[in-house]
Amino acid sequence: MTSMDVFLQQAINGLSLGSMYALLALGFTLVYGIMELINFSHFNVFMVGSMIAMLTLEALGVVGQETVMTGLPLAAVLIVAFAVVMLTCGALGVGIERFLLRPLRNVKGPAAMITTIGISYVLFNVVLITLGSDAKNFPNPLPPIKFEIGGAVLRLREILIWAIAIILMGGLTYFVQFTKLGKAMRATAQDPEAARMMGVKVDRVVMMAFFVSSALAGACGLIFGLYYNLAKVDIGFAAGLRAFTAAVLGGIGNVPGAMLGGVLIGLIESSAGQIVGTAWTDVVIFGLLVLVLVFRPAGLLGRLAPNKS
Template identity: 70%
Template sequence: MSTFDLLLQQTINGLSLGAMYALLALGFTLVYGILELINFSHFNVFMVGSFVALWTLQALGISGQSVILTGLPLVGVLLAAFAVTMVFSGLLGVAIERISLRPLRNVKGPAAMITTIGVSYILFNIILLTVGADSKNFPNPLPTARFQIGGAILELREILIWVVSLVLMLGLYLFVQKSRLGKAMRATAQDPEAARMMGVEVDRVIITAFFLGSALAGAGGLIFGLYYNFTSFIIGFTAGLRAFTAAVLGGIGNVPGAMIGGVLIGLIETMGGQFIATAWTDVIIFSILVLVLVFKPTGLFGTLTPTKS
């Protein structure tokens, strides 16, 4: 492959990974925007989501790489897998908020953030103890259609990942911009007390942020499985930290920022792996995290956290 073809190929790969990071980064940003809380349990909501996706596909009779579907059955299976995974993950996020974070709502300091780390490890260990430490094959019911673009290969899988991610992100964007509850979310992020005095029920806004963020993380978990053809109890931390970096890079609290930050991190990962060395990927990504935090803590696109007056 020529350098140009490699560049093209890694752009394709990077966009798919980036879409996954973007979906995951949105959960960090939605919750941070409203509660100023970094929710580390989000890492493993994503991981649990990928297992729920696996089990849903298996329940639908898709096991291993041997079952290939086309046409309507394929669309049906994918829709069902995404729907079940997203609803389950969303409810998991809501349960985490309700059980472990709401009682700490008015506690100052890092108690809530530390609790999210604890919840993250609980999820991690539940999956480890029930499913086991070995990675699981993730079935992929897509036909292996390949398109040649120059010297690069574009698989049907990538197109699916892009389309699904775009639809979900566009949906979220429209929800936040246009719906009544979405506007209440933005208002709460900008001035929680004023929003409350407009009659916004802040608990509902928080539940919505956790549900949507966690549902998107679930979709990200399914995409992880489709992309890497496996899942494991351990996938949450690396992907989660990279997505968190994406959220910070885009400006944590900023919804479009998280989307763009995610795509950038995906591209940096694939390009760094191709042109520097895969082993250095995390060094590069987390150096970006440190540099952004030191030199531009509001990220590329500015933060949408409450204005302190």
């Protein structure tokens, strides 16, 4: 492989990772934008999503890497799997908000954030106890089609990931910009009090934010499995922190910012892995997070979250 091929290959890898981080980062950004809350449970809602996706695909008859599907059956299986995982994760997010976070909404201090840490722990350990800590063979029905571009390889799964990520992000942008609920969401992010007085049902908006972000996390869990062919109980932490970094890098509360940040973090991760070795990738990412927060806390595209103080 020439260095150009290596570059191209890492760009392909980076874009795929970046699509996933962007989907996760959107969840952080939506919730933070509205409630100024770092939602640590998001880390493991994503992981639970990946487990649900695995079980759904298995229930649909896809076994490990052996079942290969094409055409309509493939599309049907994928659509059903996405629908199931997004709805269940969305419901999980709504449940978390309604029963565990709403009672704390007006409590000052870190109580809500500490609760999300607790929720994250519970989700992690419930999966650990019921499904075990080993890496699971994630069922993957995609045919092994690949294109060679010079020395670099572009697989079907990468194209699929990009396509799904673009569809979901486009849908979210439409939702936030043009629907009534999306507008209510943006208004609440600016000033919950004023929004409430203008007739916005803030409880519904917050619930919707949790539903959308958790559904995206679920979709991301499915994509993650299709990309790596594995599901594991500890994938939430590393991916979650990268996604959070992405949200901050793009400007927290800022929807396009989260997408840009996600893609950038993906590219940075793949090139850092190439340059300094994968063992140090985490250090590079966290170092970047600290640098962004210290020198440009508003992120690249500017922070849109309200500044309550």
